[in-house]
Amino acid sequence: MLPGFGYARPRNLREAVHLLSAPGARVQAGGTDLLGCLRDGVFGVDTVVSLSGVPDLRGIRRALDGGLVVGAMTTLSEVAAPTDVVKGYPTLAQGAAAAASPQLRNQGTIGGNICQRPRCWYFRGDFHCARKGGEKCFAAEGENQFHCIFGGDVCFIVHPSDTAPALVALEAVVRITGPNGSRSVPAEKFFILPETDYTRENVLTAGEIVTEIVLPPQPAGTRGTYRKVRARGSWDFALAGAAVVATITAGKVERARIVLSGVAPTPWRVPDAERAIVGRRLNKRTVRDAAAAALKGAQTMSGNAYKVELLRGTVEEALLALA
């Protein structure tokens, strides 16, 4: 049962930011994640501030430099639709298409997707866990088959978003507006690890709203893909995933970014794996080396050791898809 709350539908960004600066206010984009959290009592709310009345937050437009600007209120379906995103940024389009279910993609937005709260069943469930201000992470000693093998500390969530790894791989920039004005943060710096703050998943502070995501133009010869493995064919989060963006010229990888999903509390970039393919051709051997490099430093718990082998296969398949 949803708790009681006030509801506001501001008409412009300034008003929205103002309303959101009040304690207990929460942004609502599509609401697909927010309402679930409220219903499950994950956190409380005084006022739900909907962004649906704020103009100019929805839609995709061409930037002056040839890149794309995606409004935060653009739905995942729109991001995945056969448009400029698919042509220029297939990694992102595939990420959006791999998220959730058709209904959720029609309603859920890209802004909401990168700001959604973790899906850890302890965090969402009837457990007073560390991320909710409690004493401990229940996953550490509990049912942790869906938890992280990289970057865990105090809390062992994985970041739930399928678009976030693509954004990091594409070197996207997140534009933010808040009570103190606007700022731009590279996607790679937008997400934060538990060791920085285990009660938040990103850098947003009170009253701040993601307004746009800027996708820089990609050099010629750039290809991309997103490979996601899940326990169920739809309506399910990644057990492991790999977003890859690589510029390949004359058969050799010139530049590459490989970012993993489902294995860490943030989209998890693996520079060692990137180095393993840069300057080389993508073939069985280099791909195997890169996958092995991607696994370095993995720390498993009682139930998630499978993720190591799974990740190896996922990275290999993602890279081979670009070969």
Add this chain to the structure above:
Amino acid sequence: MKTPKLYFVDGAVPESPAPTDTPAPWTETRVVGKSLPRVDAYDRLSGTAVYPSDVVLPDMLYAAVLRCPHANARVRKVDGSLVERMPGVRAVITGDSKAADLRWYYTRTVFTKLFDPTCRFEGEAVAAVAAETPQQAWDAVRAITVEYEVFPFVADERKALEPGAPAVHDGGNRVGEPEKYQRGDVVKGFAEADKVLEASYRTAAEFHTPMELHGCVARWDGKRLTLWDSTQGVYGVQQRVASLLEMPLANVRVIGSYMGGGFGSKLQADKYNLIAAVLAKLTARPVKLFLTREETFLCVGNRPPAGMRLKAGVKNDGTLTAFDLTVLGTGGAYPTGGTGLVDWLVRDLYTCPNVRTEATDVYINGGPSRPMRAPGHPQGAWALEQMMDALAEAIGMDPVQLRLKNVPTVSQANEGQPPYTTTGLRQCLTEGAKAFGWDAVRRRSKGDGPVKRGVGVAAGLWIAGDGGPPATVIVKLFPDGSANLNMGASDIGTGTKTVMAMVVAEELGVPLEQIQIENADTGTTEYATASGGSKTVPTEAPAVRSAALAVKRQLFELAAEELKVPANQLYIEGDAVVSTKDPKVTKKIAALQGLRRRGLLIGVGTRGPNIEGKVINPFVAQFCEVEVDTRTGEVEVLRFLSANDSGRVMNRLTYENQVIGGITMGIGLALTEQRVFDRQTGKVVNRNWHDYKIPTAMDVPADMTSLPIDVPDPEANTTGAKGLGEPVTIPTAAAVANAVYDAVGVRVTESPISPMRLIGLIAARGKRG
């Protein structure tokens, strides 16, 4: 050993009325067997169908239940006094309330209080509130203060018998003596075998999780109670509620004409029925109590997990020599048959002279189980059918051939080894294999790359599916030739109403649109047992037929007078009665004077007894093809074929619905579904539709074929139909497991075959492609 009657949990069923005389089976049919859409499809799809959860009454209150958040605890103190003054709250009941001082029975002798201080599983009811709005009810429930004494728990049946395991009940964690069965001599059997294999298997616990939540609306009119209940059987609920509230049956009316699925979890009354009734009584207002989705994962049943160790012996020619099966299972915190029927297929499916089974049922601090679509059978098939596959490989025989070699004609596990009335197992296997293209695909290459293809087969039978008395049905014929069908049976989504109307149409020629159907209402419809056990068609359809025939007989008597033709020389063609001797001697039903004068013809039909000395079972064989990505452990089911012998096909479309639904559910058991307890607290962590993964459209193949072995069983009943709804899901998971083995050579003996499990096994066995 007699076939246990699964669903009559509440003891003796009412005496059946004497059966009306037995008509000969149909030779040719005009309506029955056709592919016809549901008679209520429009109402269901447009939303005009009123399900119990849609019922809204003037002045109605909403109730919510406070449930124990601990796996094992004792309520020391519960205080609802402050809550009573909260806005909108009209009643609060706890274990201390006199009005709620009622008993709840798990068996005839095992009972607790409605709100018992001893909470043996997470989700046990502790208190309840009725308020003006659902929000107020939930606010109040959250505000009730409870002091719990929390105890250690046991949530894993494999640990329940370990020394020092917390005792769920004072007497320890054994539900009773292990259930044992033996025929022949297994030691001798294994000695005669050329190959003996032994393996352990386990299926995870599953949840029913039907679309409509569990719940009811309760209203009192003086001393009479009416419940609109989402149930599979209104009469069972009436009986239970009346007995617990010590009321005459006549004063308890239960209505459930529409209901949104149950899969066995709604075969019985639930505590919520009593809670709603008590709150409605206290407040003198109607009360609606529907559980939340999360609650339904805790306290309205599950398919118990099954640990199985199976040893099997076979000769090189494929003759089975012995089976030895040990089962460990749990129905949760109360005796609900945690191991029931898990061993039945090992006992009965294949010819085998030497069989021994032993099943140990233990308690854990988990929600009590309830029958779930073919109780015990998919679990047993998971072990037996994987073992058959392994045996076939061990002796170098095709798995279909090994099964064919051991098709029995008698039910070996029933006392006296009586014959089956019909067994289509052989045809299911041969015709299924042919239609699937088994021989060719089996020999095909598995693929050179990392993605491998494989095919699998598995078979089964269902212990019930015979149906039987009691059942009473009334068919009325109006003077314009339209009809009314009145039966107590619930249509649990299977198309019962449609099939029964087709039987009326078959006998009386009335178009389906002109048959009004009243069903599942103890106040106005006739007696029926709960819809479950795949017995609804074989139970109700003969009763419907007999009621329609009773009408027909009277109609012909009336027509005989008017047409001056003997009644036994008449038949119905369209909307007219016609002479068999001269088709020109005919009269429209609507024009019969006698019918007009009478105003209405009434036919009462009952279900006669089943044939003595024979066993009526449906049979099935399923074939599937899968693709396994050996780099990720992902399994994609590419196609499925189900060959079913369920006797006569009553409606090709609803038949196919069951097949597709059964396969879908079986794929859930095979690949995605499992209850997960938190090992630290004993709480269920996946109590929602995201974390508990029932298959989506993306997890089932578009290519699903239903191949009916359409051979009416004249000895089964007067319609020739046997049960279908459960056999369709029995071999599914095992067939998938066998196909995965065929593809990658890895035997996954524990369900589900998730990427999480499979990738580890593939890597460990060096099967990565």
